[in-house]
Amino acid sequence: MSEFDFLGFRGKTFLVMGVANKKSVAWNIAKTIESAGGTVLYTVRSEQRKQSTAKLLADRKVIVCDVQEQQQIDALRQSLSDDNVQLDGLVHSIAFADYPEGIRPFHETTRAQFLQAVDISAYSLINVCNTLKDCFSPEASVVTIGISTTRMASESYGFMAPIKAALESSLAFLTKSFSRFSKVRFNAVAAGLLKTSASAGIPGYVDSYLYAEQVIPRGEAVATSEVADTAAFLLSQRSSGITAQSVVVDAGMSINYFDANVVAAVTNSQVD
Template sequence: MSFLNLENKTFLITGVANKKSVAYFSAKTLQDNGADLIFTVQNEDIKEKVAKLFPEKKIYILDVENTESVSALGNQLAAENVKLDGFLHSIAFANYSEGIKPFHETKLEDYLQASNISCFSLVALSNSLKQVMQPDASVVTISISSTKATNYGYMGPIKASLDAAVLFLAKSFASDTKVRFNAVCSGPLKTSASAGIPGYIDNYLYAEQLTMRHQALETQEVANSVVFLLSPASSGINASAMVVDAGMSSNYFDESVVGAFAKRE
């Protein structure tokens, strides 16, 4: 038995769309450590891509904006006698088609859609999948290390809401299970999803200098934390937000960064 004890355990993975995502790295690491995987994807095109990345795995199409689709997933897995040892919630969306605006100019429809997809989907999926979860299953969601980056727009408050949802889901499930809920709060990463955020690359380069090692956070490092929290090895961790940012959030006054600013002409 390995330290992580993932052999023959089954996890549902959401959010795999390509080989750059946290979800992909997490799924690959879980599989490499003996776990079996089930996937949900947004549409048929992504299903074909994931099928190539993870051959012979069950893949279900899931529309988290459709309550019937979310409910059907849990019922279908129950009908197939699936028992989940946990699942990874790696789903987020924000409409940046008009660029980043001041927060007070956020459109209600944009905020509600992003909140539904990026935050409430964790609540809805947890409710739907509760019937097929093992009593000591682990649920992990992907959040961010700092919710205050201006160019992240209204997704900052939504991610803060996601962090709060983790706490209250943990409390809610504790009434009759030992299911754990935790968030991995990642620093900036070089992913396809982040590329769609206006001005992200500048924040990414700045964040790299703020890490204590002056080296950008790697997606695999975040995935390693996800896998640990999904595993029985983290059984004592619940209702927590694990910050994984190479020290960035504790190093805003890095001497080299402050020095470079002070010497500007």
């Protein structure tokens, strides 16, 4: 009995942007694509990152593309065009925020911090998709990585929630504008707290992650592989009716903030 190709990735090519190490969401998505028979091309942000991921990404095509540099995005397009690559999907797993003095009150966010974060984490999706628009197949799928809620004022996430809100909002506008000439879809996986190297570097994040495990009904945090599997579904034609959406993957955390045990732990701690 032949294996059923559920995702339909065989013979298709995907660009994955943002692999940093083996814990990266981008790497987990790429592994899922490759295991389903798809071909993955990679971009990393610098030559140093290319060297540090050389073993992980051995025998794969890796292109350096710092999304802050238009000439590097243009060079990415040229490289794909020179190789006659038609992209069936793109994974945008890129985010950056600068906290030189640690997490500070939101109202103290500087203009430079905010604009840099918007440029790298949100505008880059718009810019890359515009630059690569002629490289997409007519029914390609673009998936970016958001967060499970942009309405919760989590102090441990600094000023990134408003940036992710801008990223999420852009999905509707990209879908609309691209619909003039293609059927390219744009979606996000809105992930709960994950155990990645990037998140571990955010001041206070580890405590929030441990708290999330207590609030999630199953008692276990979201696994990066669960986010990757959802992204793979959104990249496939199995999700052809889904566009301009953020699919929340938080293992039910958002329904369980008033769990009796968590409430009791907080109230009991306040009793003298």
